[in-house]
Amino acid sequence: MRISKDQTAAVIIDIQERLFPHMYNPVDLERNVGILIKGFELLNIPVLVTEQYPKGLGSTIPGVINILEHFRPIEKISFSCCDESRFLNSLNMLNKKYVVLAGIESHVCVLQTVMDLIENGFHPVLVEDCVSSRKENDKKIAVERMRREGAIITTYESLLLELCRVAGTETFKKISSLIK
Numbered sequence: 001m002r003i004s005k006d007q008t009a010a011v012i013i014d015i016q017e018r019l020f021p022h023m024y025n026p027v028d029l030e031r032n033v034g035i036l037i038k039g040f041e042l043l044n045i046p047v048l049v050t051e052q053y054p055k056g057l058g059s060t061i062p063g064v065i066n067i068l069e070h071f072r073p074i075e076k077i078s079f080s081c082c083d084e085s086r087f088l089n090s091l092n093m094l095n096k097k098y099v100v101l102a103g104i105e106s107h108v109c110v111l112q113t114v115m116d117l118i119e120n121g122f123h124p125v126l127v128e129d130c131v132s133s134r135k136e137n138d139k140k141i142a143v144e145r146m147r148r149e150g151a152i153i154t155t156y157e158s159l160l161l162e163l164c165r166v167a168g169t170e171t172f173k174k175i176s177s178l179i180k
Contacts, residue, residue, distance in 0.1 A: 004098070005044075008098040009047075010036075010045055010102070012049045012060075012064060013050050013081060013104065014050055014057070014104055015033065016054065017057070017059060017060075018057045023105070024133060026132070029132045036159075039156070039160040040100075042175055043164070043175075049064070050073060050109075079112045081109070082117060091122075098152075101125065101127065101131070102127045104131065105139075106138065106139040107141065111146060114149060118151070126143065127159060129155045161179075
């Protein structure tokens with residue numbers, strides 16, 4: 001199942017100031033998510049951002065905010081993004097088939113969102129090197145479960161090049177320089 005740029009939207013889930021430092025391997029996670037978002041910007045893929053209870057967990061980390069051209073987070077208190085009507089309405093308005101997911105925590109908000117996206121007729125695409133949990137094993141088990149539930153599992157490099165489709169274009173050259 002080829003993921004097409006024209007049928008893709010992205011969601012960055014809950015990468016927030018008070019939670020993020022406690023994730024497994026946060027340095028690589030921040031770098032990878034940054035590359036992914038920059039790639040989305042180059043490919044003109046719409047990006048939604050969620051924040052879980054920002055009063056308690058803080059806002060999205062500056063490393064994400066500073067990359068996004070249009071930053072308007074959707075606040076939520078439910079674990080699944082799909083349980084927030086504003087999120088689901090925003091996603092439905094984009095009219096896309098594939099929903100790329102990055103964020104935290106893999107075994108809670110990301111997992112529950114994946115299952116609900118499937119239930120709502122979307123094809124979730126989990127970027128494995130752009131998600132994390134506090135414990136490495138929680139992430140590992142969550143990724144396995146998401147795969148069994150029907151999510152497409154990929155990496156940021158593989159996905160960005162798949163969305164490019166061909167080499168030699170200006171967009172490809174810019175993405176190529178991002179992933180090197």
